[in-house]
Amino acid sequence: MNDPTFEIAAPANWPDIWEVFRTVVASGTTYMFPPDMRQPDARAAWMPAHAARHRTFVARLDGAIVATAILRPNQPGLGDHVANAAWMVHPDAAGRGVGRRFAEYVIEAAQDAGYQAMQFNAVVDTNVRAIRLWESLGFATIGTVPAAFRHAELGPVSVRIMHRSLAVD
Amino acid sequence: MNDPTFEIAAPANWPDIWEVFRTVVASGTTYMFPPDMRQPDARAAWMPAHAARHRTFVARLDGAIVATAILRPNQPGLGDHVANAAWMVHPDAAGRGVGRRFAEYVIEAAQDAGYQAMQFNAVVDTNVRAIRLWESLGFATIGTVPAAFRHAELGPVSVRIMHRSLAVD
Numbered sequence: 258m259n260d261p262t263f264e265i266a267a268p269a270n271w272p273d274i275w276e277v278f279r280t281v282v283a284s285g286t287t288y289m290f291p292p293d294m295r296q297p298d299a300r301a302a303w304m305p306a307h308a309a310r311h312r313t314f315v316a317r318l319d320g321a322i323v324a325t326a327i328l329r330p331n332q333p334g335l336g337d338h339v340a341n342a343a344w345m346v347h348p349d350a351a352g353r354g355v356g357r358r359f360a361e362y363v364i365e366a367a368q369d370a371g372y373q374a375m376q377f378n379a380v381v382d383t384n385v386r387a388i389r390l391w392e393s394l395g396f397a398t399i400g401t402v403p404a405a406f407r408h409a410e411l412g413p414v415s416v417r418i419m420h421r422s423l424a425v426d
Numbered sequence: 427m428n429d430p431t432f433e434i435a436a437p438a439n440w441p442d443i444w445e446v447f448r449t450v451v452a453s454g455t456t457y458m459f460p461p462d463m464r465q466p467d468a469r470a471a472w473m474p475a476h477a478a479r480h481r482t483f484v485a486r487l488d489g490a491i492v493a494t495a496i497l498r499p500n501q502p503g504l505g506d507h508v509a510n511a512a513w514m515v516h517p518d519a520a521g522r523g524v525g526r527r528f529a530e531y532v533i534e535a536a537q538d539a540g541y542q543a544m545q546f547n548a549v550v551d552t553n554v555r556a557i558r559l560w561e562s563l564g565f566a567t568i569g570t571v572p573a574a575f576r577h578a579e580l581g582p583v584s585v586r587i588m589h590r591s592l593a594v595d
Contacts, residue, residue, distance in 0.1 A: 291503035334460035400569020
């Protein structure tokens with residue numbers, strides 16, 4: 258098996274991205290997006306046609322798209338030096354190291370784009386694998402919002418706000 | 427002088443709202459929006475034509491619009507039970523009790539709409555008057571993001587994430 262490869266998404270990739278998005282969101286356990294989100298709304302959120310600094314990425318294993326990510330400013334204007342990013346890995350590709358390497362790739366893309374920090378606004382507190390990954394990549398939990406996520410299986414759970422500097426030494 | 431009055435904004439109010447928005451944002455001291463934000467972008471952000479649960483309000487003193495606010499879900503889907511809100515008071519109307527009463531009005535509107543909590547994502551740490559107001563209304567700082575705001579006069583300053591329950595006893 259070859260290593261995963263990463264690239265900026267092209268509009269023609271949307272059907273493959275949608276398959277990842279749909280599958281991940283449907284579980285209702287890690288993302289705020291409605292589990293039954295409609296395809297055009299998903300596309301507008303994840304791969305908008307007109308959003309100046311919004312970038313969408315894909316990861317491939319053996320040529321097939323198995324994961325997708327976005328990178329964008331977390332706030333407009335006077336806050337647009339802090340990035341926000343999000344990743345989705347198709348469950349069939351879990352455990353193959355795609356997530357970590359894809360995370361490193363997008364973080365480096367954020368540094369290259371001049372962002373000074375990265376912030377996640379809603380890491381579901383029960384998503385232990387994600388939290389461990391972010392902590393291992395230098396993110397710290399800077400706040401916790403009680404009961405902010407209606408987990409499909411567990412009911413109301415907290416979400417973490419996580420942050421790290423992107424300063425290049 | 428009469429008490430301020432509050433109402434849901436009508437499209438015809440936009441020119442008056444824009445005057446408040448433009449003036450507040452131009453200072454570059456309290457809002458992320460670019461100080462030179464263009465009018466159509468401001469309208470799309472503050473008073474969007476198609477955003478299901480986004481509400482825009484105005485406050486009047488002696489009939490004239492002196493302040494505006496928005497109320498919306500802070501997150502989509504499984505997080506849409508937490509509200510986000512923001513207020514702008516024209517500096518000429520400052521110190522006349524509009525801000526506090528307008529805050530109470532919108533918080534009550536959020537409760538009436540069924541929101542279970544309210545979250546602010548970016549309260550500028552040097553905006554002491556706002557922070558005191560939010561604390562007096564039951565909000566707590568649940569996190570601080572270092573250097574997340576490029577203050578027009580002070581350079582990089584922190585922003586607070588503030589939160590309160592809207593549970594009705």
